[in-house]
Amino acid sequence: MLAYALRRIVLGLLTVLLVSAMIFFAVEALPGDACTAVLQRDAHGQRLENCRREMGLDRPAVARYLDWIGGAIRGDLDASAGSGKPITELVGARLANTLLLAGLSMAVGVPLALLLGVVTALARDRAADLALSTAAILAMTIPEFVTATLLIFTFSVWLGWVPGIVLASADAPVSALFPTIWLPVAVLTMVMTAHILRTVRSSMIDVMEGEFVQMARLKGVPAWRVVWRHALPSALLPAINVVALTVAWLLGGVVVVEKVFNYPGLGRFMVDSITERDLPVVQGLALVVASAYVGVNLAADLLALLLDPRLRTARLRA
Amino acid sequence: MKALLRRPSGAIGLALVALHVAIALAAPWIVPHDARAISAALMFSPPDAAHWLGTDHLGRDILTRTMLGGRQALLVTAIATPLAVAWGGMLGMYLGLAGGRRDDVAMRLVDALLSLPWILKMLLMIVTFGAAPQVLVPVLAFFYGVPVIRIARAATQGVVARDYVLAARARGHGRLSIILREVLPNVRDALMVEGAMRWSWMLLAFSSLSFLGFGVAPPTPDWGLMIADSRSFLAIAPWAALAPVAALSSLIIGINLTADALAKALGLDRAHSAPQ
Numbered sequence: 001m002l003a004y005a006l007r008r009i010v011l012g013l014l015t016v017l018l019v020s021a022m023i024f025f026a027v028e029a030l031p032g033d034a035c036t037a038v039l040q041r042d043a044h045g046q047r048l049e050n051c052r053r054e055m056g057l058d059r060p061a062v063a064r065y066l067d068w069i070g071g072a073i074r075g076d077l078d079a080s081a082g083s084g085k086p087i088t089e090l091v092g093a094r095l096a097n098t099l100l101l102a103g104l105s106m107a108v109g110v111p112l113a114l115l116l117g118v119v120t121a122l123a124r125d126r127a128a129d130l131a132l133s134t135a136a137i138l139a140m141t142i143p144e145f146v147t148a149t150l151l152i153f154t155f156s157v158w159l160g161w162v163p164g165i166v167l168a169s170a171d172a173p174v175s176a177l178f179p180t181i182w183l184p185v186a187v188l189t190m191v192m193t194a195h196i197l198r199t200v201r202s203s204m205i206d207v208m209e210g211e212f213v214q215m216a217r218l219k220g221v222p223a224w225r226v227v228w229r230h231a232l233p234s235a236l237l238p239a240i241n242v243v244a245l246t247v248a249w250l251l252g253g254v255v256v257v258e259k260v261f262n263y264p265g266l267g268r269f270m271v272d273s274i275t276e277r278d279l280p281v282v283q284g285l286a287l288v289v290a291s292a293y294v295g296v297n298l299a300a301d302l303l304a305l306l307l308d309p310r311l312r313t314a315r316l317r318a
Numbered sequence: 319m320k321a322l323l324r325r326p327s328g329a330i331g332l333a334l335v336a337l338h339v340a341i342a343l344a345a346p347w348i349v350p351h352d353a354r355a356i357s358a359a360l361m362f363s364p365p366d367a368a369h370w371l372g373t374d375h376l377g378r379d380i381l382t383r384t385m386l387g388g389r390q391a392l393l394v395t396a397i398a399t400p401l402a403v404a405w406g407g408m409l410g411m412y413l414g415l416a417g418g419r420r421d422d423v424a425m426r427l428v429d430a431l432l433s434l435p436w437i438l439k440m441l442l443m444i445v446t447f448g449a450a451p452q453v454l455v456p457v458l459a460f461f462y463g464v465p466v467i468r469i470a471r472a473a474t475q476g477v478v479a480r481d482y483v484l485a486a487r488a489r490g491h492g493r494l495s496i497i498l499r500e501v502l503p504n505v506r507d508a509l510m511v512e513g514a515m516r517w518s519w520m521l522l523a524f525s526s527l528s529f530l531g532f533g534v535a536p537p538t539p540d541w542g543l544m545i546a547d548s549r550s551f552l553a554i555a556p557w558a559a560l561a562p563v564a565a566l567s568s569l570i571i572g573i574n575l576t577a578d579a580l581a582k583a584l585g586l587d588r589a590h591s592a593p594q
Contacts, residue, residue, distance in 0.1 A: 015433065018430040019433050022431070023434070027442070030442065054567075090434065139515075141573075142567045143522050143526060145542075145545065153559070195591055245593075246593055248433075249435075250439075255435065256526050256529070261528055267437070274441045275447055289438070290436065293432075
């Protein structure tokens, strides 16, 4: 089991390394570089050459990649071509905001999804299940910017309860974000609850038909205890992976929601850096987000291994 | 097909998709107004007899623009989806069958590609090559084919040790022949459901890009763009947002209901999905 865990960790590191090379050389292949971004219209002739020499851009790409990845491991991602500030500082402030948004959404969404997943599984094919399952399909398929627009229309334009967009800047204190964070949290919660709910429902239905649940019932264990103590823990295992993918999505993929609500997180920063062609920032951000994705998935696999004794031997043989 | 239509979700889903395709095909001949006709006098006029769904901030007819607004999205994604399923499916089946070192290397690359958010990959391509349909089709087909590799590979691994595959190998059939004659019939169901899902994700990506201002260029009518435009005027002209919102949502819901019913009719479980 330890060997398997180690193998997974090494493979995860390998994937991150592969992504880093992929990002670096893909961005490298794009027209323009840090110097053309800094100099803009003056980017030609002697000035461009001087700048490239100063920034070390005249060296071979492979040497610069090794420098870059070496710096990244030490926690230094160069400076932004646009503002000149260290990228780690720029990313750090926005990562904190994104983590706040993701954390709040998870705190609301995960318990809600578990509860509704169990409810729909127990009420399988009855009215409550049909209503909730249909609502889940709607919530997970309607584009986020559509949900966001409808929520803004309802709660800020029509009812006037909350502001429709966030006005705080990236380095504003958390308290400045709070009054406006609830609509983005609501949009994200709806999407993720729908996905997790469906997973829990489907595995709960499987588990409830299992022999050990039948056994517990025949023994005379109270119904609520069968559900919460016997069935749910087993039904949660398949949900771990979906929760992990959801966390990864919350950390890197909620660009549209951040953009709609003007929320100062990683996603909006990503879009802005790409449009401004701040390539060092794009590379750094991509590395951070990809590492988060790999890390979260790795954690989910190891957690599943820890919680499910069957996997310990099964995976070793595979 | 019959099993699909017998489920209410399948029938409703297919009807929605068919309606959208029919409107998209017929729209140029049946729209009531000129989609680009700007009129200061008609700015923000609420729904009435002449303009059933009202007009937008430039006085353009919203019914007309909504009917035309899905054409680009449907055209691009309808070409890109089969391409994505074809290349992802073929490569996935090949890897599932071949195994070994090649499979290991390819799956690391797949993992690496999947670890980057879709918007980053799409935007990097778009700022470099533009957002014309001839760029978006191959770009979408490539990136949305990557997850298909995983599905096809996993489904192939389920049948690769079966007797009929071993028999075909023993008969001396080549890999391509085994893929097409032995593996594909077993993987087809999973690929069909996956294709429907990819289609809806692509539509989502396409309209999100338009909404963010990176996709379809104005004044071409497009749902994502119409929703973005109308957002500033939600308080005075909510109808301008609601029509494209309803159109886009109903199409994506239609595809998902169909995929769901298809998966159930084929006995596949596609509940374990994560947001993308």
